[in-house]
Every structure is written in structure tokens, then in C-alpha cells.
Amino acid sequence: MAGNKLKSKETKKKPEPVNPGVLKPDKEAEVKVKELVKDERTHKVVGTILLLLALYLFIAFTSFLFTWQEDQNLVWNNGFNILFKDDVVVENTLGRLGAVVSYWFFVNGFGLASYLFCYMLFIFGVNFIVGRRVFRVARNLKYIIFGLLYISTTLAFLGYKAEFPFGGALGNQLNRWICGFLGSVGMGLLLFVVGFVWCIWKFNMQFKWPESKPKPPKPAPVAPVEPVVANAKPVVAEASFIPSIPQEPEEEILPSKPNTLKDNGSIHLTLPEDEEEFEQEYQLHVKEDIVTPNVTYIPPVATPVTAEEDLEQEELEAAMQLVMEERDEPEEEDVPPVMEPTKRKDRNAVNDIAFEIKPIPTEDEVHEEEEFTAPQRVLSSDPYEPTLDLRDYKYPGIELLENHGSDKIVQDAAELEKNKNQIIDTLKNYDISIQKISATVGPTVTLYEIVPAAGVRISRIKNLEDDIALSLAALGIRIIAPIPGKGTIGIEVPNVKKTIVSLRNMLASDKFQNSTMDLPVAIGKKIDNENFIADLAKMPHLLMAGATGQGKSVGINTLLVSLLYKKHPSQLKFVLVDPKKVELSLYKLIEKHFLAKLPGEEDAIITDTKKVIHTLNALCIEMDLRYDLLKEAGTRNIREYNNKFTQRKLNPQKGHRFLPFIVLVVDEFADLIMTAGKEVEMPIARLAQLARAVGIHLIIATQRPSVNIITGTIKANFPARIAFKVSSKVDSRTILDTGGAEQLIGQGDMLISYNGEVVRLQCAFVDTPEVEQVAEFIGDQRGYTDAYMLPEYIDEKDNEGKELSLTDRDNLFEDAARIIVSTQQGSTSLLQRRMKLGYNRAGRLMDQLEAAGIVGPSMGSKAREVHVKTEADLEEILNDLL
Structure with a gap:
């Protein structure tokens, strides 16, 4: 019986057989509220609804201004019941609902200030549709709340006898209470003061009183002057030290013991005795990091240093050098015993190989946030100072940027030792002997430097690139054979744990803050953790290329933000070309500070191909005009010209002006070449050939580095090139004229060809919200009245077929005639x-x-003859033409 019960239970547990002819119903997909709220489509739908609601209120309010006398009594008598009475006819354009809504907003609300609700719904709708913060919500809400209270109260005060509800119920209530408290005169004064204070706070109006000329001071008696050092130097920002490299200890062989890490920082590795081929001792020497004393950063000043201060500085440096020498001397008790190496008769056995990990240099230590200082501006009354046009301009602070990860690189001794052994084993398998191997740990890759034995061909090691990559199981192995300037061969191996290079740390470093470059750009960090900061004015143009998603857009933002942190709006202008229409739109906020555009254009960021052609030709015209100014001033470049102008050696009435640097940024060059071709290539080639001396520099980026896009004419004039990861060796050779870019690992890993040298860098990272914060900080400040205007360019094709007629004269005809007659020079x-x-x-x-x-008539290269000699004769001619 028990057995039968068990069988019956088992039969109950068996699942029912599946009938293949019957299909099970599909499970309905569950809709999660969180996913629905975060969905991009939901945001667009909400934004569309808000925009339509804003338009509805605007039409209803505007219609109420003309129909309030007819609709007010109807709504007052019926209330909300009017919405359901079909026999009631209102005059509002939007019907009964429009009349009720307008009545409650105007009569029972804020009066004419109710239009601010339309604006509030508009900014919310735009932000939802675009998907990012186009309008700053918090700031606009503060303005809207202030406007509702102030405008409704003011209109109620001014129109207290009018029948129309200018201030609404709220404005009337506040007006009655304040008038009862302060009186009518006090109420008027209060409204005036509040409005005036708001204007001062918003627009920062300037109030200047004419200064009286100071009387010349009386001559003072001559006092003895203390001796001053002739070649005085400013206070040093931070003390940097070059550590002396200790001598390498002699090689030793220890008994076979477990690997131990001693107190002196060296790792002694031993191998098993049964492996005859690798019975060698590899010693890993880890140099101790040098502790740099904390020195407070003081910006450079122009005050001289006295002899006593110079003496104290020399004593301080001598004391620090003594401390460093004492630290470099090894202690006797830490030195391991030296043992003679055992001799082997096997021909494959080689001498012991010393492995050294080079210390990470600490000379580019970054400052803390409170120690970051903006570039100093020298104010002088005698020379011309272009920065005085925006004397209240504040440079963006380092707190606007984020610190992505730690700036210190972590050395994994186990990973380094493993890679070193794999490299040595692979080379031994091909009978290649080496004398020494050292490692330099970088943020993305580690460089292993090999000193080959005598008689070893470099080409043999170069041909083992794929074999070493296979043994290390790593992606992106790159062999440099040999390293320029060194007698070593380099093997670059990607790190397992990569370090993000933050732009904030690079901008806060001494190398960037104290740089005297014209256009300093912080690009990234080298393998030895050294900041790579270059001068765009000496490049003088930069070509960037790489596959999609490898860091070109971040690289462009890094370059632009670096320049924004270092230059004043009067010293630098950007011409931004963005065929994608979304990459450079963040910089629209700084249009009145740093951007340049064509006359009559609304948007300073060029997206249309035809406008790109006009802008490039306008830049060529600007280049020719600047060369004419340099010729008249007798200078060779923009730096000499601006120095003469600031020293007031050039007359502005003769057309001379301060020349800011102009940086042209083209985000997607391949799209322009495909759509415009030679019309874009020719002005780009002209600018690249000639524009360097007059301060116009180019940054061109493309994701398709083919020979029909980057032609020989363009490559010849772009000596500085940046290559991110590309898909093939052909693309790498197109950009850099050498291979290697196809072996990069992406995510900002790049090669830069600069000054005839190819350097591997990890590009500094700056996120889009950080760029937006910097742009908003600059855009909120007082700027120029408009963007920097480029010369006007009119396409000759637009004027074809038009005959010359004096009845259709140019608007500037009379001004041009007066200039020609007054100067007696018929020069175009x-x-x-x-x-x-x-x-x-x-x-x-x-x-x-x-x-x-x-x-x-025209006389070739000579100026035309001027027939009119006096201005009186010119006026007669102009009057006859009228």
C-alpha cells in the first residue's frame, strides 16, 4: 500500500505533456512606471503638451485684452457653470474655456503679469523636448516669481482708477496694504527703488564721476636706496627637484625561497631549481618616491627681490639639497649581500637581467582648489590694455570642473613582473638576448624599455610584435624600435587598470598656470605621467582624425576649454563650424565674448555649407587685411604688431586696431569636402599656408582619414596631427605618415605628431556638463554688444548678370568717396x-x-588717379547724383 501511495504521488508531480499543436498565449509586457518616466519619448510628449499649453494661454490672454468688457460679466454671473451652458456666447477667441481661464488669471490673479506663466511653460517645454537644460530653470523661476509680485503691484498702483484689472486681485491687495502702511508717496518711492536695484543687480550699470587731474607732487629729498639685485626673479611657485639616480646594485643569486618584499622597496624573485632554461635571478628595483615639500603657490608679481630675500632663498635651497642628498645615500643595513653568479655551460643561458621600474615624476603636482589662480591682468594707465573693454570679466574657476578619479597612478607590481617575464620568455624563444629591461607606468599604458645585447638586430624584435601580444594576451601592443633619442627599444603594453586623466588636474598644474605661451592647450599626459601642454600658436595648425567614438569630440572640448581658462575675450575669438549641429552648440552661450561671425548672421555657430564657404572666404579677407596692417606697421607677426599697438606706436585713426587671435574649429571636415569640395578646400589651404603670422589658427577634425579627404595640400600645411584609434594601417599612415594608430586601445588613447616626434598620450577628459557650466559662467557675465564681426563676403555668383548703375549705388558710396578724396589715394x-x-x-x-x-580707371597694381581734389568739388558731384 505504501508503495502504491508513493507511486500515486509521483504521478501527480509529473507535468502534463505539452501539446505541440496548441500555442501558449504570450505574456504581456509589464510597463514599469520608472522606465516610462525616464523614457525619452515621454519627455518629448510632455514638452510638446507644455508648449501647446503656453501657446493656448497666450492666445486666450491676448484675446481677453480686447473682449474683457463683454466676457467679464458673463463669467462673473455664471462662474464655472458657464463651461457647460451652450446658450452662452462669449467673445474670446478660444471660447468659454479661454474666457474662464483668462478671467481667473487676470481678475482673480496677477493681471497683465499673468503672461509670465506662458514664459514659464515655454522654458519647461523646450527643456523637455531638447532633452537638456537649454534654459536655467532655477534662475528663471526666481525672475518669474519676482516679476509676478512686482509687476502686478506696480500696475495696480499706476492703474488703481482703471476698470481693467491691470494688477489683478493680488496686485490690488498688496497695493492697498502697502499704501495704507507707507502712503501713496512712499509706495511710489518703494516701487522705484526696488526696480532700480533690480536693474543694477541684473545689468551691473556703471556710475562714474569725472576725475580731477592730480597736482604734480613736490620733489622729495633723496634718501639712500638699498641695493637691489639686478636680475631679480619673481617668487618661485613651487620647488621642484630632480632626484639623483642611485647606482644599480650588483646582481646576485639567492637560494630558492618564496618571493619576498623587503623593507628597502626591492622585490627579489626566484625560480624553481628544476627549470634549467630559466635558472636566472631577476631583481626588481623600485625607486623610492621623493617627497616634495609643500610650498604655497604665489602668483608671479613684478616686484624685485632684495639681496636679503635672495640670500634666504639660497640658504633654503641649500638645506633642501642637503636633505635630498642624505635621502639618496643607501643605509648599510639595507644593502643585501652580494653573491657571485653561478656560471653555466648551456649556450642559451644569459646573464642576469636587471628590471627597473622608473618612478613617476612629481614635478607637475597639481594645486588644491583653493590655490588655483586665474591669469593675472596688469593694469597700466600708460600703455593700451585691451582687457579694459571688459574690466569686470572673471576667468572661470577650477571648481567648475570635476575630478574624475585619482590623479596618482597605482603601480601593480604583480602585473609588471608578469609582463616582464612574458616579454623575456618570448624573446628567448627566438634566441634574442637582452641586457636590461625597465618599466615606466603611465595612465593607460606601460612602456617597457629593452636594451638588446650586442649583435641583435632591431628588425627581429620589431617583427615579434604579434608574438609578444599573444603571450601577454593584451590588445594594442606597440613596439617602438628604437625610441628616438635613446638606445633602447620600447614595448607599450596597455594597463589592466586604466587611470582617467582629468582636465581639472592639468589646468591646476604649475606647467599650465605659469605658461607664457600665446595659446596654451592642455592635451593629455605622456606615458611617464608628464603633462603635455603645447602652444597652438606654434603648431600652428592641428589636424585631428580617428574612428567614430574614440574621443575626437572630447579632444576638441579639451582644447577649447583650455583656451577659455587662459585667455581674455579681447585676446581670442573662435570661429566654430559644426556640420553635425549638436557637437559645438554648447558654446552658443559665449557668443558675445569669444565667438566671431559674419555680419547679418543670427547664429554664430555655422552649420550650413554655403555659410561655411562664405565664412572661410571672409577669414581669407581678414587675413589679407591683417597682412596689410602688418606691412604698414613694419612688423612680421601678430605679436610684434600688438606690442607696437599696446605701446601706442600705431594710430587707430589710420585703421590700426588690436588684433585678437582667431581659432577656426571644423568638427567634421569630411562632410564639408563631400558637399562643397574645392570651394572649401581652397580657402582652408590658403589659411593653412599664410594665416599663421597674423594669428589665425586652424583645428580640423574628421572621422574618415582617407586620401581624398585629407589631401596632400592640406597635410603639407598641418605639421601637428593627432590620431585617435583608426581601423586600418592605411588610415594611420594617412594621418601620421607612419603606422601605430590602428593599435591604440580607444577612449582617448592617441598619438600626436609634433615637432617631428610621435608621442603617445592619454587625452584629458572633460564631460559635457562641465563644458556647459564653464560656458554658462562666462555667458552670465557682461560681454560685448555683439560677436566679433568678420569682413563681409559677397559671392561673385550672386552678382553675375547685374550691370553697374549709379542709380543703384552702394550704401557706403558717399563714405568711400570722402575717404578717397581726403587721402588722395585711389586704392581698393x-x-x-x-x-x-x-x-x-x-x-x-x-x-x-x-x-x-x-x-x-584701373592701372594694374598701382593706385587709381583721383580726379576730385577738394571736398567742396566732391559735395557738388554728390548733390548732382541725388
Whole structure:
């Protein structure tokens, strides 16, 4: 019976057989509320609804302004019941609902200030649709709340006798209470003061009183002057030391014991006795890090240093050097005993190989946040100072950027030892002997430097690139044979744990803060953890290329943010070309500070291909105008010209002006070449060939580095090139004229060809919200009235077929005629400089002046003859033309 019961239970537990002919119903997908809220489509739907609601309120409010007398009594008598009464006819454009909503907002609410609710719904809707913060919500909400209270109260005070509810119920209530408390006069004064204070806070209005000239001081008696050092130097920002390299201890062989880490920082490794081929001792020497004393960063000043201070500085340096020498001397008790190596008769056996891990240099230590100082601005009343146009401009602070991870590189001794052994074993398998191997740990890769034995061909090691990559099981092995300037061969191996290079730490370093470069850009860090900061003005142009998603956009943001942290708006202008329309849109906020555009254009960031062609040609015109100014000033480059101008040696009335640097940034060059071709390539080639001396520099990026995009004409004028990871060796050779870019590991890993040397870097990382914060910080400050205007360019194709007629004269015809007559020089370039015109428009003006008889015909390279000698004769001619 028991057995039968067990069988019956087993039969009950068996699952029912599946009928293949019957299909089970599919499970309905569960919709999670969190995923629905975070969905991008939900945000777009909400944004669309908010925009439509804003438009609905705007139309209803505007209609109420004209129909309030007819609709007010109807809504007052019926209340909300009017919505359900079909026999009631209202005059509002949006029907009964529009009349009720307008009535409650205007009469029972805030009056005319209710239009601010339309603006509030509009900014919320735009932010939801775009998917990012186009308008700052917190700041706008503060303005809206202040506007509701202030505008409604003010309108209620001014229109207290009017029948129309200008201030609404809230404004009338506040007006009655404050008038009862302060009186009508006090109420008026209070409203005026509050509005005036708000304008001062918002627009930072300047109030200046004419200064009286100071009287010359009386001559003071001559006092003895203490001796001053002639070649005085400013206070040093931070003391840096170059550690002396201790001599390598003699090689030793220890008994076979477990691997131990001694107190002196060296790792002694032993091998099993049964392996005859590798009975060698490898010693890992880890140098002790040098402790750099904490020195507070003091910005450089122009005050001289006295002899006593110089003596104290020398004593301090001598004491520090003595401490460093004492630290470098090894202690006797820490030195291990030296044993003679055992001799082997096996021909494959080699001498012991010393393995050294080079210390990470600490000379580029970064400052803390409170020690970051913006570039100092020298204020002088005598020379011209261009930064005084925006004297209240504040450089962005380092706190706007984030610190992504730790700046210190962690050395994994086990990983280094494993890779070293794998490299040595692979080379031994091919009968390649080496004398020494050392490792330099970087943020992304580790460089193993090998000193080959005598008689070993470099090509043999170079050909083992794939074999070493296979033994290390790593991606992106790159062999440098030999390393330029060294007698070693380099093997770059990616780290298991990569370190993010933060742009914040690079901008806070001494090398960037104290740089005297014209256009310093913080690009990234080398393998030895040294900051790579270059001068864009000496590159002088930069070509960036790489596959999609390998870091080109981040690299462009890194370059632009570096320049924003170092330069004043009067010293630098950007021309941004963004065919994608989304990559460089963050910099729209700094249009009135740092951007340049064509006259008559609304958007300073160029996205249309035709406007790109006009902008490039306008830059060529600007280049020619600047060369004319340099020729008249007798200078060779922009630095000499600006020095003369700031020293007031050039007359602004003759067309001279301070010349800011102009940086042209093209995000996707391949798209422009495909759509425009030669129309884009030719002005780019002209600018790359000639624009360096006049301060115009180019940064061009593309994700398709093929020979039809990056032509020989462009490559010849871009000596500085950056290559991110590419898909093939052909692309690498197209960019760098050498291979290696196809073996990079991506995510900011790059090669830069600069000064005839190819260096591997890890690009500094700056995230999009950080760029937005920097742009908002600059955009919220007082800027120029408009962006920097480039010369006007008119395409000759637009003027084809048009005949020259004096009845259709240029608007600047009279001004150009007066300039020609007053100077008695019939030169087209003169009109370009004086009136900041393009060559085409200046040429048309000169042709119209010839038709009017003011100047003679063209004489080739010589200036035209001026027929009108006096301004009185010119006025008669101009009056006859009218």
C-alpha cells in the first residue's frame, strides 16, 4: 500500500505533456512606471503638451485684452457653470474655456503679469523636448516669481482708477496694504527703488564721476636706496627637484625561497631549481618616491627681490639639497649581500637581467582648489590694455570642473613582473638576448624599455610584435624600435587598470598656470605621467582624425576649454563650424565674448555649407587685411604688431586696431569636402599656408582619414596631427605618415605628431556638463554688444548678370568717396582697411567711383588717379547724383 501511495504521488508531480499543436498565449509586457518616466519619448510628449499649453494661454490672454468688457460679466454671473451652458456666447477667441481661464488669471490673479506663466511653460517645454537644460530653470523661476509680485503691484498702483484689472486681485491687495502702511508717496518711492536695484543687480550699470587731474607732487629729498639685485626673479611657485639616480646594485643569486618584499622597496624573485632554461635571478628595483615639500603657490608679481630675500632663498635651497642628498645615500643595513653568479655551460643561458621600474615624476603636482589662480591682468594707465573693454570679466574657476578619479597612478607590481617575464620568455624563444629591461607606468599604458645585447638586430624584435601580444594576451601592443633619442627599444603594453586623466588636474598644474605661451592647450599626459601642454600658436595648425567614438569630440572640448581658462575675450575669438549641429552648440552661450561671425548672421555657430564657404572666404579677407596692417606697421607677426599697438606706436585713426587671435574649429571636415569640395578646400589651404603670422589658427577634425579627404595640400600645411584609434594601417599612415594608430586601445588613447616626434598620450577628459557650466559662467557675465564681426563676403555668383548703375549705388558710396578724396589715394585695399569690407564689395565701390568720375580707371597694381581734389568739388558731384 505504501508503495502504491508513493507511486500515486509521483504521478501527480509529473507535468502534463505539452501539446505541440496548441500555442501558449504570450505574456504581456509589464510597463514599469520608472522606465516610462525616464523614457525619452515621454519627455518629448510632455514638452510638446507644455508648449501647446503656453501657446493656448497666450492666445486666450491676448484675446481677453480686447473682449474683457463683454466676457467679464458673463463669467462673473455664471462662474464655472458657464463651461457647460451652450446658450452662452462669449467673445474670446478660444471660447468659454479661454474666457474662464483668462478671467481667473487676470481678475482673480496677477493681471497683465499673468503672461509670465506662458514664459514659464515655454522654458519647461523646450527643456523637455531638447532633452537638456537649454534654459536655467532655477534662475528663471526666481525672475518669474519676482516679476509676478512686482509687476502686478506696480500696475495696480499706476492703474488703481482703471476698470481693467491691470494688477489683478493680488496686485490690488498688496497695493492697498502697502499704501495704507507707507502712503501713496512712499509706495511710489518703494516701487522705484526696488526696480532700480533690480536693474543694477541684473545689468551691473556703471556710475562714474569725472576725475580731477592730480597736482604734480613736490620733489622729495633723496634718501639712500638699498641695493637691489639686478636680475631679480619673481617668487618661485613651487620647488621642484630632480632626484639623483642611485647606482644599480650588483646582481646576485639567492637560494630558492618564496618571493619576498623587503623593507628597502626591492622585490627579489626566484625560480624553481628544476627549470634549467630559466635558472636566472631577476631583481626588481623600485625607486623610492621623493617627497616634495609643500610650498604655497604665489602668483608671479613684478616686484624685485632684495639681496636679503635672495640670500634666504639660497640658504633654503641649500638645506633642501642637503636633505635630498642624505635621502639618496643607501643605509648599510639595507644593502643585501652580494653573491657571485653561478656560471653555466648551456649556450642559451644569459646573464642576469636587471628590471627597473622608473618612478613617476612629481614635478607637475597639481594645486588644491583653493590655490588655483586665474591669469593675472596688469593694469597700466600708460600703455593700451585691451582687457579694459571688459574690466569686470572673471576667468572661470577650477571648481567648475570635476575630478574624475585619482590623479596618482597605482603601480601593480604583480602585473609588471608578469609582463616582464612574458616579454623575456618570448624573446628567448627566438634566441634574442637582452641586457636590461625597465618599466615606466603611465595612465593607460606601460612602456617597457629593452636594451638588446650586442649583435641583435632591431628588425627581429620589431617583427615579434604579434608574438609578444599573444603571450601577454593584451590588445594594442606597440613596439617602438628604437625610441628616438635613446638606445633602447620600447614595448607599450596597455594597463589592466586604466587611470582617467582629468582636465581639472592639468589646468591646476604649475606647467599650465605659469605658461607664457600665446595659446596654451592642455592635451593629455605622456606615458611617464608628464603633462603635455603645447602652444597652438606654434603648431600652428592641428589636424585631428580617428574612428567614430574614440574621443575626437572630447579632444576638441579639451582644447577649447583650455583656451577659455587662459585667455581674455579681447585676446581670442573662435570661429566654430559644426556640420553635425549638436557637437559645438554648447558654446552658443559665449557668443558675445569669444565667438566671431559674419555680419547679418543670427547664429554664430555655422552649420550650413554655403555659410561655411562664405565664412572661410571672409577669414581669407581678414587675413589679407591683417597682412596689410602688418606691412604698414613694419612688423612680421601678430605679436610684434600688438606690442607696437599696446605701446601706442600705431594710430587707430589710420585703421590700426588690436588684433585678437582667431581659432577656426571644423568638427567634421569630411562632410564639408563631400558637399562643397574645392570651394572649401581652397580657402582652408590658403589659411593653412599664410594665416599663421597674423594669428589665425586652424583645428580640423574628421572621422574618415582617407586620401581624398585629407589631401596632400592640406597635410603639407598641418605639421601637428593627432590620431585617435583608426581601423586600418592605411588610415594611420594617412594621418601620421607612419603606422601605430590602428593599435591604440580607444577612449582617448592617441598619438600626436609634433615637432617631428610621435608621442603617445592619454587625452584629458572633460564631460559635457562641465563644458556647459564653464560656458554658462562666462555667458552670465557682461560681454560685448555683439560677436566679433568678420569682413563681409559677397559671392561673385550672386552678382553675375547685374550691370553697374549709379542709380543703384552702394550704401557706403558717399563714405568711400570722402575717404578717397581726403587721402588722395585711389586704392581698393585702403577701403578694405578703413571700412572693414571684403575685396568684392570694395572693388564694386571703386568701380562706382570710377563711373561717377571721382577716380580714374584701373592701372594694374598701382593706385587709381583721383580726379576730385577738394571736398567742396566732391559735395557738388554728390548733390548732382541725388
